[in-house]
Amino acid sequence: MEYTIQTSVIGEFDDVVDATIAALEDEGFGVLCDIDIQATLDEKLGEEFRRYRILGACNPPLAYEGLNEEIELGALLPCNVIVYETDDGEVMVSAVDPQQLVGIADNEALDSIANEVHERFERVLDSVADELEPSSEN
Template sequence: MSYTLDKRVEGEFDEVIEQTTDALADEGFGVLCDIDIQQAFKTKLDKEYRQYRILGACNPPLAHQALEEELQLGTLLPCNVVVYETDDGEVGVSAVDPEVMLSVVDNPELDKIAADVREQFERVLNELPNA
């Protein structure tokens, strides 16, 4: 079972970051953190790495609803969306599958929230141009 929703995207890396951020915003998600793995590995390890950014996405109303149901759920938040350079030089975008992620929490009250977030992430990916 895959734990991500994935798409190959047409465009330059920085352009795809902007398009992804905009598509997330259209679905009510803000990006709380933007982790540049390439830069972190260069700075901390003196290692070269492909372009790879982790966008910590949060939809505040859904996060509030989920945390009201399961206080420790914050350990699984925010929902990560990654934009990365593939082995063949294309750009990929992957979002965590919230239904899979929340399946580790034994709380059926979260099932609808997870399904809603999954639908939103699918719409985000569908907004991005196909490679």
Template sequence: MNLAISTTVRTDRFDDAVERTRVALAEQGFGVLTEIDMTATLKAKLGEDMEDYRILGACNPSLAHGAVGVDRRIGLLLPCNVIVRRDPADDSTVIVEAMDPEVMVQVTAEPDLEPIAAEAATKLRAAIDALGDR
């Protein structure tokens, strides 16, 4: 199993890629609960420069509710992190990646999470595929 679901977006406008990712997630029932600007944080806290890099904490409430109903500890793996980052080798490429929710089934060894994780993976794949290299 792959750790991530990913695609590339050809654009020079990083914020546009972030916004398109938010919209694609929303179309699949995910809201963005948190946003971490790694570039700004590392610059402010460590004085280090890096390419554009954001972490979006995405949550589909009905799927999260189902998962927490199976195992309360699943909150340790929520929300689903979606990374939007500029390819350091190509300024006109942005990579969008999400952890494959089916990994949580492997982490917990809880078979009742399988259908929830499969649905979450399907929705995340659809969101990320909608962004695909255009």
């Protein structure tokens, strides 16, 4: 089952992260947390890992609307967007597919919110790909 939507670009990793954060902000999302997996695994385990960041993105009006429909929705928030290096030198930007995510809540009142977040994440990915050089996969 596909549970993310994604794009792959060619560019400097930090530039892709910055472009992703800017595109999220343009769509009304704030980044509530920014987890550097590479640094965390090095610090906690002494293990090397590719550059990999998890951005916890939240759109407050949509989160508010969703929480009013389903109080337990907070367990699925914020929506994660990941940026990581691939083995072939590209940078992948991948967002959780909110339609899949809220599907587990089995609450039809969340469908329109999930659709809205999905459309916004699609525009975020398109914006990143437009700003940077898309890979041949896109």
